[in-house]
Amino acid sequence: MLIDTHCHLYYEDLKNDIYNVINRASDLGVNKFICVSTNLNDAEECIELAKNFEPIWATAGIHPHDAKSAPIKFENKLKSLLNNKKIVAVGEIGLDYFRGLTDQKIQKKYFRKQLEIAAEMDLPIVFHNREADEDIISILSDFPGLKGVAHCFSSTIETAEKLIELGFLISFSGNLTFKNSKLPEVASKISLRNLLVETDSPYLSPTPFRGKPNEPARVRYVAEKLADINNCTLEEVAKRTSENAIKLFKIV
Numbered sequence: 001m002l003i004d005t006h007c008h009l010y011y012e013d014l015k016n017d018i019y020n021v022i023n024r025a026s027d028l029g030v031n032k033f034i035c036v037s038t039n040l041n042d043a044e045e046c047i048e049l050a051k052n053f054e055p056i057w058a059t060a061g062i063h064p065h066d067a068k069s070a071p072i073k074f075e076n077k078l079k080s081l082l083n084n085k086k087i088v089a090v091g092e093i094g095l096d097y098f099r100g101l102t103d104q105k106i107q108k109k110y111f112r113k114q115l116e117i118a119a120e121m122d123l124p125i126v127f128h129n130r131e132a133d134e135d136i137i138s139i140l141s142d143f144p145g146l147k148g149v150a151h152c153f154s155s156t157i158e159t160a161e162k163l164i165e166l167g168f169l170i171s172f173s174g175n176l177t178f179k180n181s182k183l184p185e186v187a188s189k190i191s192l193r194n195l196l197v198e199t200d201s202p203y204l205s206p207t208p209f210r211g212k213p214n215e216p217a218r219v220r221y222v223a224e225k226l227a228d229i230n231n232c233t234l235e236e237v238a239k240r241t242s243e244n245a246i247k248l249f250k251i252v
C-alpha cells in the first residue's frame with residue numbers, strides 16, 4: 001500500500017473525476033490520500049471530500065501565497081475547521097521566497113500563528129518551503145515537540161538533516177524523478193525511516209508524465225525512484241513510507 005500524503009483533490013479536473021482518480025490509484029497500489037488545503041475556502045472542500053470518501057483525509061491551513069488575501073482574524077475559523085474528525089494536520093503552511101507572492105513579513109506572521117495553533121491543538125503540520133531554509137529552520141526551532149512534514153522537499157541535505165533533527169519528516173514528490181535533478185543524491189542520504197511520498201497533484205507530474213496534469217496514482221513513480229535510489233524493493237518503500245504516514249497523521 002502507498003499513501004499519497006499531499007494532493008489537492010479539489011481542483012476541478014480531479015474532483016469531477018474523483019471515482020476514476022481513486023480507482024486508477026488503487027490499480028497502482030495507492031490506497032490513501034491526504035487532501036491538502038491552501039486557504040480556508042478550499043479547506044472546506046477538502047473536508048467535504050474526506051467526508052464523502054473513506055480513503056481521503058484532509059488538512060486545513062493558509063499557504064504562504066494565500067496569506068496576502070487571507071482574513072486578518074482567521075484563528076477561530078481555522079480552529080473550527082481543524083476540529084473536524086477527518087482533519088489530520090495543519091497545512092499547507094510555510095514560506096515561499098521563490099515566487100514571493102506575499103510579503104515575507106506577512107508570510108512569517110501567518111506561519112507562526114498557525115504553528116501556535118498546531119501546537120495548541122496537538123496536530124502535525126504540512127509545510128511548504130521554497131528558498132526560505134534559514135527562516136523555516138529558525139522559526140520551527142521555536143516550536144520544540146511539533147511534528148510534521150517538509151512537503152515537496154527541494155533543498156539541500158544539510159537542511160534535511162536539520163529538519164529531521166527537529167523531528168520532521170521529509171517528503172519527496174515527482175521532482176525527485178526529473179532528469180538532472182540533484183534530489184536523488186539528497187534522498188540517498190536520508191533513511192526511509194524519515195521519508196514520505198506525495199504527488200502534489202495536480203502539479204509536478206513525475207517522469208514520464210512531466211508537464212501533464214498529475215494525479216495520486218503517480219505517487220507510485222516517486223516510490224519506485226526511491227526504491228531505485230535505496231537499492232531496495234518498491235514493497236519496502238511502500239511499507240516504510242506508509243507506516244511513517246500512518247503514525248504521523250494518525251490515520252487507520
Ligand SMILES: [Zn+2]
Binds near residue numbers: 128129152
Ligand atoms: Zn506546496
Ligand SMILES: [Zn+2]
Binds near residue numbers: 006008036092200
Ligand atoms: Zn501542495
